[in-house]
Amino acid sequence: MRKWLLLLATLLLIGVFYNRFTAAVDMKGSIQPENRYPTETPTPENDPPENELTIEVEADQVNKGNLLLVNEILAVPPNDAEAEAVNLYKHKELRNGFGLLDNKVRLSPDMTKKFSSMIKDAAEVGIDHFLISSGYRNDEEQKALYDQLGSDVAAFPGHSEHSLGLALDIGSTIAQMKDAPEGKWLKENSWKYGFIVRYPEDKTEVTDVMNEPWHFRYVGLPHSAVMQENHLAFEEYLEYLKERKSITAIVGKSTYVVYYFPVSSNTTLHVPTIGSYEVSGNNTDGVIVTVLKS
Template identity: 45%
Template sequence: MKKIITIVAICIIGGWFIIDNPFKHNQTNNHIAATSYNEQVYQGDLLLVNHDFPVKKDYIPTDIVNALETNTNNYYMVLYNDILISEYIKAPFEALMEQAYRDGISTFLVSSGFRSFAEQQKLYDEYGSKSALPAGYSEHNLGLSLDIGSTQGRMEDTAEGQWLADNVWQYGFIMRYPKNKTRITNIKYEPWHIRYVGLPHSLLMRKKNLALEEYLAFLKTEQTVYASVNGQDYTIKYYEGNQFSEDLLPENQAYTISGDNQNGVIVTIET
């Protein structure tokens, strides 16, 4: 099979991040609608979930489907017949796996997706704090993360692991727990754990070598960031939650909204 080589070029010019990316995902707003804009702080693609900031039960996703049902093209394998995935991330994940297939890799194995609070607590009770997080504190409770292994061996030792680390960024995903960020994330190196944050955020994080914790701090400091992805310009604005209102949203431009699970709301506008 002919190998397709994707080149992502990023440069910074006068505050603009110009990113050439072959895939543009048409993002919708959120897979759970906020009933008030204050609630927006606690949901969205950029939500921070870690030891300090748990998912709130009211914002657990409801669009959960069986991963076997979403894998219609057999670009990857599913380890168990009860693995769940948020339908919201189906399109970008399928595109990621299709690219891997076209690049000659068809041995990815999805081993975990969405977990309920009850399932997460069961894992924590069984394996303890060294191997699991309590209910609400795991990204798997958020519905935007997947664990992906390889049938060929440990991810850190395989071509699959290297391919994933090199390519997830182009499709709106990040490697959430890289080896050089354990001090920031407080989670051991996990070369199998990917998390959806959407474009252009994934590529900006890749360019600046930032973990999600660092990226959110960057947005809070900068307040406004400009980016261009494959010819599409974006303006990213950060607001303190108590300063955010519907009046700040554009009337005639596409946008997405995400809270940070702390005290901020990020609006990403297609300009």
């Protein structure tokens, strides 16, 4: 009798351990992959790790920054570009190494300095016949150009990158840009300074804009470098970021990590990289955080 009782107790214990083991396996199998970029604000009991950036982002950040996509569908969002733009003809101190097509060209001092720094290096190799034919344009100026040139050449008012204050048309005093040494040098080197040829000849089906070898857009590093390396138009690059979620780019001695986050309301972003950073919207559905690693 005792043997039967002992056997029964043993079987019961085996059953208990089996159920516990099975439950543990089932629970383990149901665990979801960890969300690397949670958007919830951490509780005091669960502070963010020391190797993580916490960034408060408002919903309208989607429409601010250097990486805004503007085209015939996406309009230029409200911005301060006109307030920041100055008449370069009246500011001789800003005109370093380039001429102006006329006395109405406007551009922000910051963008002018970025351009001047770039062409200074070109001058060191004997390429120094640059001019700016157009910088910032407001809707009224864009409408006048649109009415004069038509939709095949000019963007509809409210849909021109020039109204962002991040684009400029660059010319040469000795030849058309497609043939000029200035155009060829910029095509090969502008990415090193954060600029891109916005409408390349072989990307017209992507941009839906004819080739404009004179139109340059500032996006900043490392974005211009990644586009150059992977032969991407701006539209393709933004989609690339959305698909990849994060990329690492090494430019010279600097290492950048770039993250895409969808944003539809005020939120807190937790970025798993430490360093100085910039946040830009894409003008559609999210923001791009660019971290220069410490």
